[in-house]
Amino acid sequence: MDTIEVSNLNRQFLFRQSHVGQSKAKVARDAVLKFRPQMSITAHHANVKDPKFNVEFFKQFNVVLNGLDNLDARRHVNRLCLAADVPLVESGTTGFLGQVTVHVKGKTECYECQPKPAPKTYPVCTITSTPSKFVHCIVWAKDLLFAKLFGDRNQENDLNVRSSDAASSSDHAEDVFVRRKDEDIDPYGRRIYDHVFGYNIEVASSNEETWKNRNRPKPIYSADVMPENLTEQNGNVAKNCVVDTSSVSAMASLGLKNPQDTWTLLESSRIFLEALKLFFAKREKEIGNLSFDKDDQLAVEFVTAAANIRAASFGISLHSLFEAKGIAGNIVHAVATTNAIIAGLIVIEAIKVLLKDTDKYRMTYCLEHITKKMLLMPVEPYEPNKSCYVCSETPLSLEINTSRSKLRDFVEKIVKAKLGINFPLIMHGSNLLYEVGDDLDEVEVANYAANLEKVLSQLPSPVTNGTMLTVEDLQQELTCNINIKHREEFDEEKEPDGMLLSGWTQAPPAKDDKQSMNDKQSIGNGGDSSNALQTEPADAVKDGEMEEISEPSGKKRKLSEGSKASILDATDGTRNHKEVEKLDDDDDDDVVMFDDLDSMTNKKKRLQ
Amino acid sequence: MDGEELTEQETALYDRQIRVWGADAQRRLSKSHILVCGMKGTVAEFCKNIVLAGVGSLTLMDDRVVTEEAWSANFLIPPDENVYGGKTIAEVCCDSLKDFNPMVRVSVEKGDLSSLDGEFYDKFDVVVVSCCSVTTKKLINEKCRKLSKRVAFYTVDCRDSCGEIFVDLQNHKYSKQKIEETIECQLQYPSFEEAISVPWRALPRKASKLYFALRVLEQFEEAEGRSPGEISIADLPAVLKLKKELCEANALNASHVTDSLLERLIIGTREFPPVCAVVGGILGQEVIKAISCKGEPLKNFFFFDVMDGKGVVEDVSNPKKESK
Numbered sequence: 019m020d021t022i023e024v025s026n027l028n029r030q031f032l033f034r035q036s037h038v039g040q041s042k043a044k045v046a047r048d049a050v051l052k053f054r055p056q057m058s059i060t061a062h063h064a065n066v067k068d069p070k071f072n073v074e075f076f077k078q079f080n081v082v083l084n085g086l087d088n089l090d091a092r093r094h095v096n097r098l099c100l101a102a103d104v105p106l107v108e109s110g111t112t113g114f115l116g117q118v119t120v121h122v123k124g125k126t127e128c129y130e131c132q133p134k135p136a137p138k139t140y141p142v143c144t145i146t147s148t149p150s151k152f153v154h155c156i157v158w159a160k161d162l163l164f165a166k167l168f169g170d171r172n173q174e175n176d177l178n179v180r181s182s183d184a185a186s187s188s189d190h191a192e193d194v195f196v197r198r199k200d201e202d203i204d205p206y207g208r209r210i211y212d213h214v215f216g217y218n219i220e221v222a223s224s225n226e227e228t229w230k231n232r233n234r235p236k237p238i239y240s241a242d243v244m245p246e247n248l249t250e251q252n253g254n255v256a257k258n259c260v261v262d263t264s265s266v267s268a269m270a271s272l273g274l275k276n277p278q279d280t281w282t283l284l285e286s287s288r289i290f291l292e293a294l295k296l297f298f299a300k301r302e303k304e305i306g307n308l309s310f311d312k313d314d315q316l317a318v319e320f321v322t323a324a325a326n327i328r329a330a331s332f333g334i335s336l337h338s339l340f341e342a343k344g345i346a347g348n349i350v351h352a353v354a355t356t357n358a359i360i361a362g363l364i365v366i367e368a369i370k371v372l373l374k375d376t377d378k379y380r381m382t383y384c385l386e387h388i389t390k391k392m393l394l395m396p397v398e399p400y401e402p403n404k405s406c407y408v409c410s411e412t413p414l415s416l417e418i419n420t421s422r423s424k425l426r427d428f429v430e431k432i433v434k435a436k437l438g439i440n441f442p443l444i445m446h447g448s449n450l451l452y453e454v455g456d457d458l459d460e461v462e463v464a465n466y467a468a469n470l471e472k473v474l475s476q477l478p479s480p481v482t483n484g485t486m487l488t489v490e491d492l493q494q495e496l497t498c499n500i501n502i503k504h505r506e507e508f509d510e511e512k513e514p515d516g517m518l519l520s521g522w523t524q525a526p527p528a529k530d531d532k533q534s535m536n537d538k539q540s541i542g543n544g545g546d547s548s549n550a551l552q553t554e555p556a557d558a559v560k561d562g563e564m565e566e567i568s569e570p571s572g573k574k575r576k577l578s579e580g581s582k583a584s585i586l587d588a589t590d591g592t593r594n595h596k597e598v599e600k601l602d603d604d605d606d607d608d609v610v611m612f613d614d615l616d617s618m619t620n621k622k623k624r625l626q
Numbered sequence: 627m628d629g630e631e632l633t634e635q636e637t638a639l640y641d642r643q644i645r646v647w648g649a650d651a652q653r654r655l656s657k658s659h660i661l662v663c664g665m666k667g668t669v670a671e672f673c674k675n676i677v678l679a680g681v682g683s684l685t686l687m688d689d690r691v692v693t694e695e696a697w698s699a700n701f702l703i704p705p706d707e708n709v710y711g712g713k714t715i716a717e718v719c720c721d722s723l724k725d726f727n728p729m730v731r732v733s734v735e736k737g738d739l740s741s742l743d744g745e746f747y748d749k750f751d752v753v754v755v756s757c758c759s760v761t762t763k764k765l766i767n768e769k770c771r772k773l774s775k776r777v778a779f780y781t782v783d784c785r786d787s788c789g790e791i792f793v794d795l796q797n798h799k800y801s802k803q804k805i806e807e808t809i810e811c812q813l814q815y816p817s818f819e820e821a822i823s824v825p826w827r828a829l830p831r832k833a834s835k836l837y838f839a840l841r842v843l844e845q846f847e848e849a850e851g852r853s854p855g856e857i858s859i860a861d862l863p864a865v866l867k868l869k870k871e872l873c874e875a876n877a878l879n880a881s882h883v884t885d886s887l888l889e890r891l892i893i894g895t896r897e898f899p900p901v902c903a904v905v906g907g908i909l910g911q912e913v914i915k916a917i918s919c920k921g922e923p924l925k926n927f928f929f930f931d932v933m934d935g936k937g938v939v940e941d942v943s944n945p946k947k948e949s950k
Contacts, residue, residue: 024638024639025638025639025641025642027639027678027727028639028640028641028642028643028678028679028680029642029643029678031674031678031726034725035728052704053697053701053703053704053705054705055705055706113645113646114646114911276631277637278649340644344645349641349642349645350642351642351643351645351646352642352643352646353642353643353646353647353679353911354643354674354675354678354679354907354910355675355679355907355908355910355911355914356907356911357907358671358674358675358903358904358906358907358910359903359904359907359908361900361903362899362900362901362902362903362904362907363900363904363935364900365899365900365903366900366901366904366932366935369900380935382935384937386921387922388922388924388939391938391939391940392936392937392938392939393908393924393928393937393938393939394904394908394930394935394936394937394938395936395937396934396935396936
C-alpha cells in the first residue's frame, strides 16, 4: 500500500527519484521486469489485511515471503499462512542487524510461538510529571502538546494531568490552549509557552511527595529566556533569509540550517514560538485536524523545540532535530548492505522450501560483531511451541473478576490488544456472545452492543469461574479457547486492567519501564499498544551482544553442531515508522504487487 | 560535493544510513574513490551497494563482452541485445549504476589491470579485484602497498554457491562502540601473498574448508594457464592430484580438503544470485567500514557457503607479524 519516498532510495534500489510518490508495488514490478522480462508478476497496491486476501488467496502460493514493517501485519499473515498451510519466510533488519526465519505449520514454530516484545510504552505520570529521559519529553511534546494545540480539540488529553490529586479547574484549563479571537499570535505564543513551561512546572513542583527523591524541574518563562520583543528579533533575522512560503519552516525563518546541530534553550524557544506562529500564519486551516507526521518539517521543528525546552526544565540534555525526528517518528535506521544480505538469505530459504528440503531449513542471523567466528549465524528452527495459542490450539487461562469486568473490557484488552484478533467472534459453548460483521442485522448489532456493556456473569449466557470461551477470527481462521477463572482482587499497580492472561508467555519488554507494559494508563510513543508498532529494537541488540532468551517450557530443539541456542529476537524487523494512519484509497484499478519483491524495508500505512 | 557540510539533498537521501554511521562517516564516503575489476554478479551487487551508500566515485574495469552467462547472475545487465550489444560488461554496468545514485561518479577504465602502474592506483582509496589469477591478485596488492597513501585492497570470488572475500587494510586505525563509549583500535593486516603463504598447519583445525579448496583451484588454474573459472569436470582428477600434493607439502591429511567440495566448485561454473547478494552485501559493509574508519573490519578472510549457511571469518596471518 505504500508509496515511494526519498528516504527509501538509499536502499530500495528498484526505485528512482522520479518514482517518488508512486506505488511501491507497481514500480517494483516494472523494475524487476526490466532484468527478468519473462517473469509473471502480479502487483497488488493494497493492505495485506484487506479481507479479500483470505485463506483461499494464500492457498495459491507455494511460499510466502514477508517484507512487512509492523507486528500487526506480520501476525495477520502468520495466521493466514497457518490456515492455508503455506510456508512463510519471515525477516527483518535494523541497521547492521538482521534475521531470516522459516515457519512451516506442524514442523517449525510459527511466527507467534515466541511472543514478540510488545512496543515500549511509558506510564502517564512519567510523561506528564516526571520525565527522566529525552524520549519522555518527545512523547509529551508530540502526543500531548502538539495534539492539544493542533489536533482534535475533542480528543481527551492528559496535558494538564498532574501526579498529585489537585483538582484542576477544568474549564480554565481548557481555555488556556485556545487562541482568543482577537489575540495576536506573539502574545498567544508566549502565553502558551509560559503556561506549559512555566506555570504548569511551578504547580507540579509544589507537590512535595513527587520530588522527595527526584530533582525538581525549573520553571521557564519566555521573558527570562527571550527578554526582547520577539517580533523585533525575528525581523532582524528575517532580513538575511528569504522565507520560502512553499516549504514553511521555522528553522529556515530563523537561519538555523543544520538539522544535526543541537539547539540551545534560546534557539529552541525561538523555534517554538516561530513554529507556532507559522502554523497559524500559513496552515491555519489544518489546525484542529493535524496529526504528527515525521515528514512534516514544521511539526518536527515544533516538537523538537518543545521537547528541548521541557528537557532543559528537567535537567535532561537537549537533542538535535535530526535525533528528535528519529525518536518522534520511530525512524528505523537502515542500510542497503544488510538488506541485500538478508534478501539473499531469504531467497536461499525460499528455495529450500520449494525443494521441500525440510532438514535444511535454517533461521539465520546477521550479526554486527563477529561471534564464534561468524557474521552470519544459522540456527536450526524450533519445533512448534505446544502452548502457542495460535498454532497449537492450547487453551489459555484468564483470571478476571467476572462480576466486575464487562465484556467490552475483555474484547478490548484481551481479544484485540493481546491476541491481535481484530474481528472477533466470541462464543460460550454454542451461544454467540459477540461478533462483528457486515452481514449482521439491526437486532443482532443491538444485542451485541448491549452485551458489551454487561459484566461477564450477567451475560445472557453467564460467564463465570470455569467457563470456557471460544474466540475466533474468521478471516485468520484462528480459534482460541480461554478458560475463565474468577478472581476478586487485582493489584492496581501491577494489574491495572484487572485481568491476567496466562498459558502463553508474554515476552518481557525492553529493560526499563517494566511496570508500564500492562498499564492501561501508559502512553506509547505513538498510539495505544493494541495496534501499535514496535518503537525500538530491544536493548539486547544494541551492543551486538547475544542474549539468551529463556526458552518456554516444553520446547525441544535440535542441536546443530556447536551453535548455541542463542537468539537475537529483537529484530523482527522493527522498521517501525510512526505513520499517520490513513485510510487506503480505492486505487485498486490496476492490480499491483503486495510488498517489495526484494527489500524488506517496506513502509506500510495501516487502516485506522 | 561542495564544502564540508552534507547538502540538503544528501541529508534527505541518506537520512536512514546517517542514522547508522553518522554524518561524519557519510562525508568521508562522499570523498572516497573506488576501483573495481572483474564484474560478475557478486561485484555487481557490491557496486550497487556502494553507489547507494554515496561514495565519491566508482571506476569499473571489465573489457569482456556480454554473454548469457554474464547476465544470468548480474542484474545490472538487461538481457536485451539491443541494450548490451557491442558493449563491454563494464560499459553496460556503468550505465545501469549511474541510475542508482546520480550523485556518484561512475566511469569505465579500459585496459589490462596488471600493466597499470602505482600512479594509477594512487587515485583510489579502495581497490576490489575479482575473477583474476592469483598472480594478478598478488601484483595489484603489492602495487597498492607500495604507495604512501593507504589503499585498501579486497578480492572477492564466488563459485557455485560459495563465496570468499579477502581483506588487506595494511595498518588500519578505527573506532568502535563499546556500550556507551567509543574506543580507538588498530589492526595490522598481512598482504595477500603473505596470507596465502601461511602454512596450512598453522591454521586452526576447524578452519573453513573453503579456504583450502579455493587455494587448490587457484593454484591449478595458475599452473595450467587458465582464466579463473575456466575449469571443468574433466579436470577433477588433476585437481585432486594437486590437492594431495599440497596437503602433503603442508603436512596435512588429504581428507582435510574434501573431494566432494572440490568437485562441487568445479562443476558449479556459474554464480548463484542469492549468494552474490550475501557476499556483495558483506563486502559493501566492509568497504564502508574501511573508508569511514568506524566499526571493526573483518580480518582477513570471509567465507559463505549455502550448504551450511554460515558466514565465517578466518584470520589467516602469521602471528609474529601482528601488532594490536
